[in-house]
Amino acid sequence: MDHFTFVQFVYLLKGLGWTLVLSALSFVLGSIGGFGVMLARVSRFGIVRAVAAVFIQGVQGIPLLVLLFIVYFGVGIFGIDVPPLAAAGIALMVYVSAFLGEIWRGSVESIEKTQWEAAECLGLSRWQSLILVVIPQAVRLSLPATVGFLVQVLKSTSLASVVGFVELTRAGQIINNSLFQPFLVFALVGGFYFLLCYPLSKWSRAMERKLNVSRR
Secondary structure (H helix, E strand, O other): OOOOOHHHHHHHHHHHHHHHHHHHHHHHHHHHHHHHHHHHOOOOOOHHHHHHHHHHHHHHHOHHHHHHHHHHHHHHHHOOOHHHHHHHHHHHHHHHHHHHHHHHHHHHHHOHHHHHHHHHHHOOOOHHHHHHHHHHHHHHHHHHHHHHHHHHHHHHHHHHHHHOOOHHHHHHHHHHHHOOOOHHHHHHHHHHHHHHHHHHHHHHHOOOOHHHHHHO
């Protein structure tokens, strides 16, 4: 039986790097999309709210693994070759935008109506009230949930291995296929995920406690 080597450890680190790249790419693009979804959900036009609600329910009702298959294999029907990184990034972006849009919508709607009324008394339009008054307060409320969701995104990148993208989990699979030491290899993989996610989870809980104390 072969032994785990430094070269294989470096290969895991490269997989970890691609996990961070995919997480950052999907979270940044998903945040942009999520902001648009949030705006649609709080729109004064019923049809816009309905379309956004259908999008959110559709994405949340479909497993992320199925979204990955749709993007990677489904688009190929039209003769378009989608690289694994692009397929994983697009699927995760859609996934993130739906969940963040709903998280941020809840934060915006939790702001007291008196804030809207005060902004109107100052002569601000609905858009100005939203951008200048409501959203700055909603951002603070949404931070714990947003950081908590980032932890979920980091762990969800492991599903990208099914479309051939070599991130941390896929790197572990490749190494294990040559070593046949699953406990050692995947213990290291799990340890890397823990090192990424645990500080974020602690940060999210700390912000939540601070927010609860400040609102008493």
